Every structure is written in C-alpha cells, then in structure tokens.
Amino acid sequence: MADRVYLDILGSRFRAQLSYRTSFLLDFAAQMVGQASELVVILVLFGRAKEMGGFAMHEVLIMYGIAGVGFGLADLFVGQLDELPRLIRTGQLDVLLLRPLSTLAQVATGDIQLRRLGRIIAALAVLVTVLSTSDIHWTGPKLLLAATAPLVGAVIFGAIWVVACSVCFWIVDGRELANTVTYGSNMFTSYPITVYPPWLRRFLAFVIPGAFVAYYPALALLDRPDPLGAPAFLSWCSPLVAVAAVAVAGLVWRFAVRHYQGTGS
Amino acid sequence: MSKKELRRGLAWSFVRALIGCYPHLAVAGFHRYSTYRSAAVAALTTNTAFGLMRIAVLFSVLGSRQQVAGYDAASIASYVWLGQGLLGVVILWGGHELADRVRSGDVAVDLARPWNLQFALLAEDYGRAGFAMLIRFVPPMLIGGMLFDLRWPQQEHTWALFALSIVLAVAMSFAIRFLLSLSAFWLLDARGVTAMYGLLGGIFSGLTVPLAFFPDWAYDALWWTPFPSLLQNTIDVFVERGSPLPLLAHQALWTVGLLVIGQLALRAAERKLVVQGG
C-alpha cells in the first residue's frame, strides 16, 4: 500500500520531466558526459602508466564501472537530499512533515531527477563492456556478485548520502560538506584503495565504507587476493556492510529530524 | 553601429575602466564575498579532500619513476594544490548569476545603468577573486605545503609572471562565463550550456589530470581551445615548465579575444532587448 504511494509520486515526476523534452535530453547528455569524463581521466592516466596501485586498466575499469552505476543509482534515488538546505530554508520541509508518510522517502521521491539515468547508463555500458572482454572465470556466485554489486554499492552510497546530508540540519552551509563526502566517495571508490596513503585509505575505506562498494567485489570477480592482506571472505561481505550502513543512516536521519523538530531552525 | 563608433565606444569604456566606478565595484566585490566565510571553510574541506585523493592517484601513476610527462613528484604536488587553490579564484563551476538575471529579466536593470556591463562585472569579479586569493588559494597551498614537498618557483621573476597569469586567468574565466550567461538571451535558459561547460572545463582546463598527460594529439588539439588558459597555464608558469611566454601569450590572446566577443554579444543583447522588449 505504502509502496503504491511512492510509485504514484514517482510516476508523476517522470511525466512532468519528460514534458520538457529538449532540456531533459540536454541534462541527460550532460550526465553521460560527466560520467564519461571520469572514464577519460582513467584512460589518460593509463596512457602514462601500466598499472595503478598494482591493478591493470581493465581491473580499475571494473571498479570504476561498479562505483559509477552504484553512485548513479544512489544519486537517482537519494540525490534530492542535496536540496535539503533549500527545503529547510523555504519551510517546504514542514509541508512534508505534515503528511502521513516517511519524510525521508518523500524527500527522495519528491523531485527525483530522471536525467540521472544518463550517468547510470554510461557507467553500465563501460561495466558490461569491461566484464565481457576481461578474462574472468565466471561461476554462478560471481555472476550473482556482478549483477548485485552495483545495487549493493548504491545502497552503501545511499546510506553515506543520508548521513552526510543530515549534517544540513545543523550547519546552514552543509551542502558543500555533504557533497564532499558523497562526490568524494564516488571518486575514492573508482580507484583501487591501494593507491591511497594508509591513513586516508583507512578513513575512506572503512569509516565511510567506500572499499565495499567496488574494490572488494572487484577483487572477488578477478579472483585476486587483496594486496593489503585482507581475508578473502571480505570480498563477499558488501551486502552485510550495506545493511549495517542503512541501519546507521536510519538512526542518524531519525536523530536529525528529531533535532529539527527540537530547534525548528 | 559603425565600426568606428564601436571602437570609440570601446576606447571610452576602457578609459572609464581606469578612472570610473570600476575600482569602486572591485572593492564592493571584495566586500560581498568576504561575508561568505563559513562557505570558504566548507570549500577548504572539499579542496583538501579532493587534493589528497588526486595527489594519491597521480603518485600511483608516477610509481617508482622519476617523472611522467615532465612532472616529478614535487611538480605533481604543486600541480594538485595549485589547482585546488586556483579553483576557487578562477571559478570553473558556478558564478552564473548573470544568466539567472537574464532568465528572470532583471538584467534590464543592469543594462539601463550608465556603465559598461562587462567591465562592471569584471571589476566586481576581480574583487571577488582578490578575496578568494586570501581565503581560497592560500589555505590549500599551506596544507599542501605542510603535507608534501612542493616545487616552488626557482627564479624570482616567476612570482610576477605567476601573478600576471592569475590576473589573465580570472579575466578569461569571467569572459567565458559572461558569454555563456548572455547566451540566455537567445537560448532562454543557459543552464544546459553552463552545465556542459562545467564538465568540459573540469577535465580540459587541467584540473583533474595535467594536460601533458594526455596523448600528444589531444594535447595539441587542446592548445587551440581556451581551456588550458584557465588553470593549466598558470600552474605551468608556477612550476616553470618550459618558457612562460607561450603560456602567457595563449592566455592574453584568448582573454582579449573572448572579452571583445563578449562586448559584441553585449551590444547584440542590448539591441535584442530594445527591439523585442526582452
């Protein structure tokens, strides 16, 4: 029943956005170009190096692809949280609070941006191409992993997004800080974590669980042991990390909304 | 309007730029942006985070080699932190308030004032950039300098050339944004082009990868666009990569060219506004 409500909201969003066809197509193309420009960077870098952090180009591209699709999906479904400071400033959040629905789900579905499919499609195209041309020993579990890794990655990114944007309930200029975490995580996860210095790696890979988005799933797909010595089973743990991240994000969001109701700022 | 009139108009505007309201506008720009202190703190966090990641990625390309495409470790470190610092001075993203004013029609007020709109906004942008040098450029350089060995200019005159290069880069970034904003007069909405510019600028100005890392053909092709003059040339002046003269000449030519095109576009926009009433 509740799901139908959100489907109705989503459906209306889609209709509204598709009615501005030219600007939609332009925005859609811009999203693809945005994702493609990250690809260009990786290609340029591999024009100057045979490997990065011990990984060959196709291996890095698998990470880039998983991270790109995951980030794109998260951006599509919770990217609207970036608008939170505006919703708070204009009082529009109060309107959402006055409806008998989850506030978070309303913010997410309220103005979902279909153009973000552009990024997802671009990343997916790269991921499929690289996976099908790489020399991967495919097994059932690995096929399942390849299919679910971007989705699990999206959930982890989504949780990061929710936590980062919750900051906006306390800090007026929180949007840029939140973007640093979300877009920063996207950049971080597109490369093997072995390229980063240890302290940065520890923070971005495990405190913000960025390593579980693309790095560990890619290791499992490639049958590679972790050069940093993590046990092999960690490569299959991303779904568990995603569940934990969602739980944390849910708690943080509840706390943040409570705080908002407590201050009304 | 005849060419002669246009030339006279331009010359007159230029004289006014030296003596008129423009220095005052620059000071006002400085003031306006000095109120965004907490935004600057947020930006520093962003620049630092991305700087740390970019430098790690580029160091891994360098690997155990002495240098890649003429960049050694110290030059790469300087490249990254200069880029992060200059980003807030020579803005690549945002700064499209004029486009919003064109869309809303408020631009009619701007055009009705007894000033040359391009020079006025440029003066204000210099004020903004001046403040940004203090609060957006210096802090990332300090952080970068504390954490990494940077390559500092070896020759004294490089500092002067670097300053000149920043002055040109700010003007060019402004000139491009001015043109993009004016395009809203014809496109009704400049958001599409500004978004596309932001994406292309991010990669072709040399913010994410040094342009010298590109394949030679791509590097040569980019030289025919204004993009290298936004960031890469200024950075290369600082790290003393080859002779600074071609770098500065590229900046100067593109800046003047784009400013002149901007003047012509401004006249056309004014005519359009007068003829069609907006």
Add this chain to the structure above:
Amino acid sequence: MSALIVADRLRRSFHISHRAGFLRRRRTEVVAVDAVSFTVQRGEAVGYVGPNGAGKSTTIKMLTGILTPSSGGATVCGLDPAKDRRALAARIGVVFGQRSQLWWDLPLSESFELLRSIFRVPKDSYQERLDECVELLELTPFLATPVRQLSLGQRMRGEVTAALLHDPELLVLDEPTIGLDLESKERLRAFLADLNQRGTTLLLTTHDLDDIERLCGRLMVIDHGRVLADGPLAELRAEVVTERTLVVDLTEPHPPLTGLPGVREVRTELDGLRQHLVFGRSDTTAAALISALVDRVAVHDVSVAEPEIEELIRRLYKRTTVPDAMTDL
C-alpha cells in the same frame, strides 16, 4: 461540544548565537511562546493574531507536531502532536500562505490525485470532497493548468482544496490571504465561513483583520509569546472600546458640527460634506445624536462606524497587565 485543541502552558524558546567579536559567539535565549494555554472547541473558528514575531507560527508548528515544545504540552484531536505527528497529519489540514503543498510542475488535478494517494483517501469520499471544492471555489477553469502558471489567488484556492481532500476535523491556516487581491480574499473567506458552518474547526493566523471580522467568532491576541486577550470579538470590542463614531453625509458642505451633546471630537472630509462625530459610548446614543443633528442641518445619510479592529488590537496591546481571567475565557 468537545475540546479539539488543548494547549497547556505551551512554551517554546530558541537559542540564538550571534557573533561577538571575531570568533567568539554568544548564545542568548529567546522565548517565542511563553506558557500559552487555551482550548478550542470542536466547530469553533478562532483567529490567532499578533504582530510579526509574536509567536503565532511557532504555536502553529507546535500544534501540528513540526516543532516540539520546550515545556508544556498540547493535545490536538486527542493526540500529542510531538509524538503522533504522522497520525495527526491524517486528521488535520494545514495551509501555509507562503509554502505550497502542490507540485509546481504538475496540473492542479494531478497534485490532488497524488495527495489522495498520500493521505489514502477512499475514491468516493475523495471525489465528493473534490467536486464540492471545485464547485464552491470555482476551480474548473484551471484544474488542468500546471501549478506554476496559476495566479496567487488560484493557487491558494488549490491549496485550500488540497488541505481538505482527506476531510480533516481541523483546518489550520497560516496567513491564508496574504498577497491575495480583494476579490480572491472575499471568495476564500466565504468558502471558509461556509466550511466552518458545516462543522470543520478553523484556526487561522493572520495579519488581515478583515479575515477575523468575516470568519472568526473568537479572537486570540498574542504578543511577545503571551496571550493578551481571548474571547468573542464583540465582547472584546465592548470591553476595550469606549468610543463610537457617527459618520454623517450632509446635502451641502458645512463647517465642523461642534457643540453637539456627548461628542468628543469632530473630523471633516470633502470640505465638510462628510463629518465624523466621535462620541462616548456611555455619554449618549447614536439615536439621540441623530435627532439632535437633523435639527441643525440637512442630513443626506448616516452610519455608525465601529472602531477598526486594528484600533481594537492596538488598545489591547496598550493594556500593560492582562488579568488572568482574560487569558482563560
């Protein structure tokens, strides 16, 4: 009658920190609503007025559950707003004059459909409510228009409809007529008055005292977070206002009509063609004054002007101390 809203010593304070020197910040406590108590019975129409920053919106936010009280509490429709915000949301309608609950890029009718889905309104009762609003608020001409293209007056009619689709027991309106033209205001007031007649409880905050005059049987005046007065409009008026004004239109200009018994002040308009005679409520009556008048001059028309409601409120503010009994009428 039963109580629909009970506010019990509702209090809300904010901490505001401001720059005191370069890095030091000082925190000060500002009390927005100070121990406000009142009860609204089912079916009442209550006007909640006060100057900017008096605490009106803060009270509304606490009553709807958007804001938790610093102390004290409230019961609305038998629920605690702070705890049961979402359950309460299904039973009340809220209209903010300056915030839209509609989707700006969708046709009005589609916004309604979405709200039906959000509030889970059964199809037939939704249709019934909608038809009624469409008819009374004359929405038909712009039902298919995207909200962003509506005029403010049209949008507000849409907002009110949107707030009523789930048949709320209580309709809260925060500055509903702000920015509207006179005709739109009048149309909206007529609709709300009718709605109240048929049993929906109204609580509205407003700057526009005509809203109160037209809609509200009861007035609550708040300032500096405290209720200054609470009671039926007519009663408050009789209590505070001791003067009335007789407006006289003469057949030809005349010098000021001074010297009539009980008249304290005379103002003239149109070179003396129209004269305002201010008299003490206890000194004389309008009838006595009129008969005295017609003896002296040729009168074209007379009317008794009650003092403006602004004046009433201004006088309420002037009374420095508020007897406790007044706050608990």
